Amino acid sequence: NLNGISINLGPASSSGLTVFLSLSAQDVLISLGIAILASVIAGIYPALKASRLTVIEAIRRD
Numbered sequence: 001n002l003n004g005i006s007i008n009l010g011p012a013s014s015s016g017l018t019v020f021l022s023l024s025a026q027d028v029l030i031s032l033g034i035a036i037l038a039s040v041i042a043g044i045y046p047a048l049k050a051s052r053l054t055v056i057e058a059i060r061r062d
Helices: 010-015 025-051 055-061
Strands: 002-007 019-023
Touching (some): 019 025
Antiparallel strands (some): 002 019
C-alpha cells in the first residue's frame, strides 16, 4: 500500500498544499492490465487490416 506520497504541485506547493495518494497493488495491477489490453486492441486492428493486403495493394495505397 502506497500511502502519503507527497506531490509537488509547482506554485501551489509554496502555499503548503500537499496531496496524498493511497494506491493498493490491486489498483495498480488493474490499471496496468487495462492499459495493456487497450494497447493490444489498438495494435491488432491495423495489423489485421494490413495483413490482408498484397504488397502491390499496399504500395498503391501510399
